[in-house]
Amino acid sequence: MIKFRKLILRTTLSLMMALPFTAQADLVVLQYHHVDDSTPPATSTSRSLFEAQLQMIAELGLEVVSLEPAARQTLAGDAPKTNQVAITFDDAYESVYNVAAPLLDEQQIPYTIFVNTNSVGGKGYMGWTELKELNRKEWVTIANHSADHAHLARKPGEAEADWNTRTNRSLDRAQSALETQLGTTPRLFAYPYGEYDEALEQKINSRDWLGFGQQSGAIGRHSHSTRLPRFPMANAYGQLNSLKDKLLSKAFPVRASSLPDGVISTNPPSLTIKLNAPLSASRLACFASGLGRIDFRVTGDTVTVQAPKALNARRFRYNCTHPAGDGSFYWLSQQWLNLDAPED
Numbered sequence: 435m436i437k438f439r440k441l442i443l444r445t446t447l448s449l450m451m452a453l454p455f456t457a458q459a460d461l462v463v464l465q466y467h468h469v470d471d472s473t474p475p476a477t478s479t480s481r482s483l484f485e486a487q488l489q490m491i492a493e494l495g496l497e498v499v500s501l502e503p504a505a506r507q508t509l510a511g512d513a514p515k516t517n518q519v520a521i522t523f524d525d526a527y528e529s530v531y532n533v534a535a536p537l538l539d540e541q542q543i544p545y546t547i548f549v550n551t552n553s554v555g556g557k558g559y560m561g562w563t564e565l566k567e568l569n570r571k572e573w574v575t576i577a578n579h580s581a582d583h584a585h586l587a588r589k590p591g592e593a594e595a596d597w598n599t600r601t602n603r604s605l606d607r608a609q610s611a612l613e614t615q616l617g618t619t620p621r622l623f624a625y626p627y628g629e630y631d632e633a634l635e636q637k638i639n640s641r642d643w644l645g646f647g648q649q650s651g652a653i654g655r656h657s658h659s660t661r662l663p664r665f666p667m668a669n670a671y672g673q674l675n676s677l678k679d680k681l682l683s684k685a686f687p688v689r690a691s692s693l694p695d696g697v698i699s700t701n702p703p704s705l706t707i708k709l710n711a712p713l714s715a716s717r718l719a720c721f722a723s724g725l726g727r728i729d730f731r732v733t734g735d736t737v738t739v740q741a742p743k744a745l746n747a748r749r750f751r752y753n754c755t756h757p758a759g760d761g762s763f764y765w766l767s768q769q770w771l772n773l774d775a776p777e778d
Contacts, residue, residue: 654685
C-alpha cells in the first residue's frame with residue numbers, strides 16, 4: 435500500500451444563494467462506528483472492507499489528514515489542489531482499538547475518535563487506559579461526542595431552561611472529562627445520531643467548535659462550520675463500487691449557511707434549489723432516504739425536490755448530485771429531523 439504522508443499540522447428549504455460553478459479540492463470525512471465482523475451490521479464495517487477502503491484511498495493518491503486543521507483550512511478557502519480525506523470513529527468502541535487502530539497506526543495515518551464520555555470503560559467500549567495510549571500518538575485525536583450520547587435537539591414541549599441545562603451539562607462535562615483524563619481539548623464535536631437544531635448549533639459556535647453531522651457530502655469553503663458533513667462507511671454505505679465517487683466528491687456550490695437546520699413541520703418537506711449556470715436541472719439527480727431517485731419540478735432556474743410520500747423515520751435525507759468535471763460530482767445532502775418521531 436502506498437504510504438500516507440502525515441499532516442503536520444422548515445420544512446421548505448430555499449437555496450437562493452447559489453455560488454459560482456468552480457470545481458476545487460475539498461475535504462472528504464469518513465465516519466465509522468465499529469470495525470469488526472461480529473458487531474451490529476447497521477453500524478459496522480468489516481475488517482476486509484476497511485482495509486480495501488484504505489487501499490482505494492492510497493491508489494487514488496489522496497492524502498489522509500488530521501481532521502481539525504484540515505477542516506479549518508478548507509473552510510478558509512485554503513484547500514490544496516486535490517481532495518484530502520479525514521477518518522473519524524464515533525463512540526470509541528473496542529473494535530476500533532483492536533482492529534482499526536493497529537492498521538492505521540502501522541502507517542501513522544491520522545484519525546479522530548469521538549467519545550461519549552459516560553460510556554468509557556463500559557461493555558464494548560474502550561477504557562481511559564486505551565484512550566490515553568492512543569492519545570499519546572501524534573496522529574490520533576480524541577474529541578467530544580457528548581457525555582451521555584443523548585438526543586440534544588430541543589424536544590417538543592421541553593422548557594428552554596431545562597434544555598439549556600441538559601445540553602450544556604452534556605457538552606461541557608464531556609469536554610472537561612477529556613481535558614482531565616487526556617490533557618487535550620480539541621475544538622471538535624460530533625452530534626449524537628447526527629441530530630442538531632439551530633439553537634444547538636449556536637452552542638457549538640459559541641464554543642468555537644466545529645460540529646460534524648452524519649449527512650453525506652464533502653466539506654468546502656462554503657460549508658457551515660457547525661453542520662459539517664461526513665460519509666457513513668458502514669458495510670451498507672461504504673462499498674467500493676460507490677466509494678470512488680464519494681472520495682472525489684465536491685461540496686455543492688451553495689452557501690451552507692443558507693440551509694435551515696432541517697427540523698420539519700410538514701412531511702414530506704420540499705427543497706428548492708436555485709441553479710446558476712452552468713449548473714443544469716437536466717444534469718441534476720436527487721434521492722430520498724429509502725425511496726431511491728425522486729422527481730423534482732423545474733421552474734426557470736430553480737428546482738423543487740419533494741419526496742412522493744411522507745417518510746416515517748426520525749431522520750431522513752434528500753441527496754442531490756451534479757457533475758463537477760473530471761469524473762467528480764457536487765454532492766448536497768440535506769438532513770431532515772422529525773422531532774415527533776420516537777427517539778432511537
